[in-house]
Amino acid sequence: MSDELKMSLLREGQSAVVLRIGGSGAFRRRIFEMGIVKGTVIVVEKYAPLRDPIEIVVKGYHLSLRVEEAANIVVEPLPGKTSE
Amino acid sequence: MNTPVITVALAGNPNSGKTTMFNNMTGAHQKVGNWPGVTVEKKEGLIERFGFDLRIVDLPGTYSLTPFSIEEIVARNFVLEERPDVVIDIIDASNLERSLYLATQLREIDCRVLFALNMADMAMARGMKIDAEKLSELLDVPVVFTVGNRGEGVNELLSAAIRLAQEPFREPKGRRVKYSADIEAAIARLQAWLSDRAGDLLPYSPRWTAVKLLENDSVVAEKVFTVLADPLLREALEKLVASERSYIEDRYDDDPEIVMTDERYGFIAGIVKEVVSVSTRHRVDISRNIDRVLTNRFLGFPIFIFLIWAMFELTYSVGEIPKEWIGSGVELLKTMIERQLAEGWFKELLVNGVISGVGSVVVFLPNILILFLCISLFEDTGYMARAAFLMDKIMHTIGLHGKSFIPMLMGFGCNVPAIMAARTLESEKDRILTILITPFMSCSARLPIYIVIAGAFFAEKAGSVIFGIYLVGILLSIVTGRLLRCTLLKGQDAPFVMELPPYRVPMLKSVLIHMWERSKMFLKKMGNIILIGSIVVWALSAFPRMPEEPLAPVQANGTVARSDGGMPMAADREQADRIESERKAIQNRLAADRRLRQTEQSYMGRIGKWIEPVFLPIGIDWRGSVALMSGFVAKEIVVSTMGILYAYGGNADTEALSRTLAASGMTRRSALSFMVFVLIYLPCLATVAAIRRETGSIRWMMFSLVYSSLMAWVLAFAVYQAGRWIGW
Numbered sequence: 001m002s003d004e005l006k007m008s009l010l011r012e013g014q015s016a017v018v019l020r021i022g023g024s025g026a027f028r029r030r031i032f033e034m035g036i037v038k039g040t041v042i043v044v045e046k047y048a049p050l051r052d053p054i055e056i057v058v059k060g061y062h063l064s065l066r067v068e069e070a071a072n073i074v075v076e077p078l079p080g081k082t083s084e
Numbered sequence: 085m086n087t088p089v090i091t092v093a094l095a096g097n098p099n100s101g102k103t104t105m106f107n108n109m110t111g112a113h114q115k116v117g118n119w120p121g122v123t124v125e126k127k128e129g130l131i132e133r134f135g136f137d138l139r140i141v142d143l144p145g146t147y148s149l150t151p152f153s154i155e156e157i158v159a160r161n162f163v164l165e166e167r168p169d170v171v172i173d174i175i176d177a178s179n180l181e182r183s184l185y186l187a188t189q190l191r192e193i194d195c196r197v198l199f200a201l202n203m204a205d206m207a208m209a210r211g212m213k214i215d216a217e218k219l220s221e222l223l224d225v226p227v228v229f230t231v232g233n234r235g236e237g238v239n240e241l242l243s244a245a246i247r248l249a250q251e252p253f254r255e256p257k258g259r260r261v262k263y264s265a266d267i268e269a270a271i272a273r274l275q276a277w278l279s280d281r282a283g284d285l286l287p288y289s290p291r292w293t294a295v296k297l298l299e300n301d302s303v304v305a306e307k308v309f310t311v312l313a314d315p316l317l318r319e320a321l322e323k324l325v326a327s328e329r330s331y332i333e334d335r336y337d338d339d340p341e342i343v344m345t346d347e348r349y350g351f352i353a354g355i356v357k358e359v360v361s362v363s364t365r366h367r368v369d370i371s372r373n374i375d376r377v378l379t380n381r382f383l384g385f386p387i388f389i390f391l392i393w394a395m396f397e398l399t400y401s402v403g404e405i406p407k408e409w410i411g412s413g414v415e416l417l418k419t420m421i422e423r424q425l426a427e428g429w430f431k432e433l434l435v436n437g438v439i440s441g442v443g444s445v446v447v448f449l450p451n452i453l454i455l456f457l458c459i460s461l462f463e464d465t466g467y468m469a470r471a472a473f474l475m476d477k478i479m480h481t482i483g484l485h486g487k488s489f490i491p492m493l494m495g496f497g498c499n500v501p502a503i504m505a506a507r508t509l510e511s512e513k514d515r516i517l518t519i520l521i522t523p524f525m526s527c528s529a530r531l532p533i534y535i536v537i538a539g540a541f542f543a544e545k546a547g548s549v550i551f552g553i554y555l556v557g558i559l560l561s562i563v564t565g566r567l568l569r570c571t572l573l574k575g576q577d578a579p580f581v582m583e584l585p586p587y588r589v590p591m592l593k594s595v596l597i598h599m600w601e602r603s604k605m606f607l608k609k610m611g612n613i614i615l616i617g618s619i620v621v622w623a624l625s626a627f628p629r630m631p632e633e634p635l636a637p638v639q640a641n642g643t644v645a646r647s648d649g650g651m652p653m654a655a656d657r658e659q660a661d662r663i664e665s666e667r668k669a670i671q672n673r674l675a676a677d678r679r680l681r682q683t684e685q686s687y688m689g690r691i692g693k694w695i696e697p698v699f700l701p702i703g704i705d706w707r708g709s710v711a712l713m714s715g716f717v718a719k720e721i722v723v724s725t726m727g728i729l730y731a732y733g734g735n736a737d738t739e740a741l742s743r744t745l746a747a748s749g750m751t752r753r754s755a756l757s758f759m760v761f762v763l764i765y766l767p768c769l770a771t772v773a774a775i776r777r778e779t780g781s782i783r784w785m786m787f788s789l790v791y792s793s794l795m796a797w798v799l800a801f802a803v804y805q806a807g808r809w810i811g812w
Contacts, residue, residue, distance in 0.1 A: 026152055027579040032345040033148045034581060035182045045372075049384045052477035053486070055584060059181045062375075062584040064473050066480070069579055 007042070007073040008054065015043040016075035023072035035059045036073065089130075089137045090249045092242075093162060095190060096174035097183050098145035099466075099585035101202045101232035105174055106142040107594055108235045109242065116601045122154050122780060125507070133242050141168065147182070149189040150341075151303050154512055160303075163195055164288065169249040172241065174200045174232075177207040177214055180360060184352045188261050191223060194289045196248050199227045200241050210369075212360055219359045233591055261351045263344060266335050270328040271295060277324055278308075285311045297325045298332070299341040371466075371586035379470055388474050391467070392493060395458040399497060403451035410450065414443035432626055433619065441618020441717060446607070448498060448770075453603050455494065455501045459508070460598040462490075464590035468508060469582060476580055482562045483569040485509060486580065488518040492561065495525025496554075499767055503774040513573045516779050517565060520788055523767040523775075524561040526554050529719035533762050536723055540742035541755040549756070557763050560795070572787075617769040621717050625688040683725075688713065702761065702800040703754030712761065718768045753807035757800040765796035 010016055018040045021031055036042065036058055045055040045062060053064040096102040106114075110129025119126045127142040143162055144155035151157040163171055173190050175183040190197050201216055220227040226244050230237030263271065274294035278286060286293055287307055296304040305325075312318045332340040377383055418439050425431040462468045468487070476486030487509050494502035502522050509515040534553055538546035683689050692710035699709045707726070715722040726741065750758075766772070766789055776785040 027581070029150065029341060029345065030152065030579060030581050032342055032349075033150065033185060034583075035185065035349060037346050037349045046379065048379065048473055048477060049381045050474075050477040052480070053473050053580060053582075055379075055473070059179075061179050061182060062586075064469075064476075064580070064582050064584055066476070066580045069581070 003076065004074050005077055006071045007044075007056075007075050008067045008070040010044045010075065010077065012044055012046050014077055015041060016077045017041055019074045019076055021073050023069070027069060027072070031065075031069075031073070034063060036063075041078070042075070089139050090170070090246060091139045091141065091166070091168040092245050092249075093141045093143055093168035093171045094174060095143045095159060095163070095171055095186065096145060096202075097147055097176060097179070097186060099583065100145070100174045100176040100179070100183060102142065102145055102174045104232040104591055104594055105200065105202065105230065105238070106140065107591075107597055108232060108238050109140050114597070114601075118780065119158050122158065122512075124154055124158050133239070134246060136246050138242065138246075146186065148186055149193075150299075151301070153510055155510065157303070163190070163193060167195070170196045170198055170245045172198045172200055172245060174202050174230075177201050177204040178210055178212065180207070180212075180214065181352060181356050184355065185348060187223070187225075188348055188352060191225065191260060192292055192295065194253075194292065196251075196253060197225050198241070198245055198248055199223075199225055200230045200237070201227055202230050202232050204229050205231055212362055215359050215361070219355070222355055222358065261348050263347050267298075267332060267340075267344065267347070270298060270331055274298065274324065274328055277321070281317055281321075282308070282312060287311065295344070297321075298328060299344060300329070300339075369586075374587050375470070375584070378467070379473060384474055388471060391462075392490075395455070395462075396497065398458060399451050399455045399494075403454045406450035407447050410447045411443075414439060414447065418443075429626065429629065433622060436626070437619045437622030438615065441622065442615055448500065449603065449607065451498060452501050453599060455497075455505075456599040456603060457595065459490070459505055460595045461590055463508065464588065464595055464598075466585045466587045469584050472582060473584060480580070483565050484517065485511065485514040486582075488514060491518050491522055492525055495522040495527060497528055499523050499525070499527045499771040500774045503771065503778050506778060516784060517568055517573050519775055519778055520568065520784070520791075521561040521565050523771055523788065523792060524557045524564065524764065526557045526763055527719065529768070530762055532723050533715075533719065534759055536726070536741055537745065537755050537759055540745045541750070541752045549759075553759050553763050556760065556799075560764065560799075564791075564795075618717055621688075621714065623687075624691070625683055625686045625714070627687060628685070629682075683710065698797075701804070702797060703751070703757045703804045704761070704800075705749070707748075708750075708758060712765065715762070716766050716769060718770070719762070722762065753804055753812055756807065757804040760803050761796045761800040763796075764799060765793050767792065 004019060005016070007016065007018075018036055018038055020038060021028055021036065023031075040058060043057045045057050047054050047067075048064075052067055054067055054070050055062055055064045056070075057063075094102055094106055106127060106129070110131055113131050114127055114129040117126045118124065124144050129140045131138050131140065141162065143159040146153075146156045146159050149156060149160045149163075151160055162168065171190060173187050175187060187197075187199060199219070201214060201219075204214060207214060216227045216229060219225075226248060228237055228241045228244050230241055232238075262268065271291065271294045274297060275290045278290045278293055288296075288304070293304060293308060297308070308321070309318055312321065329340050332343060336343045378387055418435050421435055421439065422431070425434070459468075462471070468490070471490065472486030474486070475489040479486050479488050488506070490508065491502045491505040494505055499522055502525070503519050506515050506518045506522070509518060531550075534550045535546070538549045542549045688710055689706070692706040692713065695709055696706040699705070699712075704712070711722050711725040714725040723741070726745070745755075767775075772785060772789065775788050776782060779785065
């Protein structure tokens with residue numbers, strides 16, 4: 001049983017597996033090209049001080065995207081690990 | 085021996101160490117310009133190695149060759165159209181998986197590719213071991229290890245490139261990206277059709293063309309369609325592509341381009357698994373720890389504000405010192421020429437036109453050098469990305485990108501470097517928008533005008549009035565930004581998908597080269613336009629010439645002083661000094677008077693009187709109009725022109741000017757309208773030149789000129805008439 005969640009609802013330090021990516025056109029493609037594809041594991045590093053861009057670690061590098069854009073990415077949170 | 089020049093293109097992700105590598109290879113032999121038609125920096129260098137002439141071209145940093153941004157289009161076109169002899173893909177070894185995406189795309193294009201596995205030491209430190217031989221074998225591509233910032237492996241890389249360039253081209257045998265059966269079938273069908281019907285006409289290899297058509301790549305599609313002469317063929321191809329795309333969509337329930345990207349990453353994952361062995365995952369991630377502080381919820385903004393403040397201080401306070409030296413140098417040159425040359429229009433042209441005009445720009449060089457030093461440091465350390473990360477929320481609410489913040493802020497200092505700083509924005513639309521609203525940030529050259537006028541009319545409230553003027557500028561930039569966002573620069577906000585690269589210690593050489601290149605550009609291009617502009621404005625104010633007048637009275641006075649005393653005794657000397665200073669004062673007054681009359685009847689003065697009707701509704705008379713017009717060269721000139729026109733008392737001390745202004749019929753109402761007008765109207769020549777250069781279009785420059793002038797008039801009119809209406 002999987003519980004699906006928008007990436008933008010993850011807490012800092014939480015990790016998750018990407019299930020699918022919504023949105024459209026250029027944004028969607030860009031996200032794919034940056035290596036966020038189905039099955040990728042991402043970790044939410046932090047939110048910016050004003051809570052907007054979100055910083056994630058994907059494939060060993062750090063990427064930031066807007067919360068409204070992260071809401072297009074559906075993930076399944078990985079249990080337990082709430083890093084450090 | 086006459087060997088042909090070997091063209092080597094450097095490709096790679098942003099932050100992969102590409103530029104450092106380029107600097108290492110070319111050293112002092114680099115040339116910087118723009119790619120024709122777009123404002124993406126074009127860097128190349130000619131060097132000689134191992135007896136070969138090499139032309140090294142630094143392509144813009146890209147994550148992929150899918151043409152979304154100009155950078156990607158430029159990079160891809162260069163590889164496809166200009167067919168460099170060798171493409172070196174610089175791969176950040178510590179970021180292998182993502183870097184390989186571009187690498188596989190390059191491998192799909194039939195060109196000679198070579199991989200530089202860069203910063204392998206960093207990867208090592210993170211506990212990653214990369215088997216280069218295996219990588220080379222799997223992809224059938226030569227791989228060279230390099231450490232860019234220490235210059236290691238650069239020679240091996242170049243000799244490998246030369247070797248590769250000399251081999252006859254062979255189709256890479258190793259694994260290309262192999263898509264799953266259904267997709268391969270679709271590719272094969274398209275490929276066969278293309279080979280049959282278009283064959284030799286095709287600009288690119290049939291397989292690659294087929295892949296791109298499946299991916300709905302409009303640039304490639306257009307190329308192929310122009311090659312196909314027969315409209316029936318075109319129609320057939322369109323149909324075929326559409327049916328193959330829906331064939332894939334049916335099976336995978338997603339767009340073909342997404343499916344194929346997905347599969348490429350699958351292919352890459354396989355390679356990474358075979359090539360990388362992760363030993364112990366001991367993360368000595370210093371970068372992460374730095375970031376804990378610099379983008380901390382509570383400390384992030386204070387640190388950011390401090391750094392921006394420090395940059396401002398350095399740029400405008402420390403830069404002030406050498407600025408003064410250069411200023412006095414220009415003055416010295418002026419006096420020297422003044423002494424050397426005979427009176428006449430040529431001397432005036434040289435002194436008042438050329439030297440004053442160009443000098444007024446050259447004095448900014450120290451500020452610009454320091455500013456670009458700061459920007460280079462911010463960029464090279466990786467802090468710039470964090471600044472955008474912090475500010476994006478605020479900027480996004482006004483329709484801009486996080487990175488627009490820096491240029492806008494710098495606009496308060498000087499618009500010229502601010503506009504140039506907009507280069508850090510990747511999206512063309514964001515960049516143009518930022519460039520267009522930056523002039524509303526009131527630059528420091530406009531401040532003296534406010535000080536004089538607000539001081540004269542608003543006395544103790546002057547500070548608040550000036551602050552209000554700055555605020556109007558900020559509001560106007562926001563309004564303009566929003567307005568343009570939903571009209572001329574419509575389109576989706578560029579998605580904010582930005583890498584936060586690891587912090588790095590900047591390379592001195594890199595920073596210096598960067599700083600110098602940008603400053604050189606400023607000097608060269610601004611120099612040209614400023615030179616022409618200054619000459620035109622000077623000519624308008626100096627012609628037609630006023631008839632020469634004898635300077636008799638002053639001379640008479642002088643002789644009187646001397647004939648009177650004979651041998652100057654001690655007592656007489658005091659009197660002589662007094663007479664001498666009086667003589668000087670009279671001379672000054674006469675000269676100023678003469679200048680006033682010269683200006684009044686010059687073309688400039690005539691234009692001023694001619695367009696006075698335009699300015700009267702906003703409460704500005706012909707003298708104000710002339711002063712405003714002269715401000716087009718540089719805003720600094722407005723005050724001195726006003727000094728000449730209103731307060732021809734000789735020495736232009738601001739208090740005297742304020743007093744005279746108050747007595748000249750200017751009211752608080754017209755003063756306010758004047759200040760609003762100064763805030764908004766035409767930016768100075770150097771800024772206009774910068775807009776032209778950085779947007780790469782005369783149309784945007786004209787737009788900016790017309791828009792700001794109209795806006796200035798409308799708002800000044802509103803202020804003036806509303807003031808009257810409320811009986812102020």
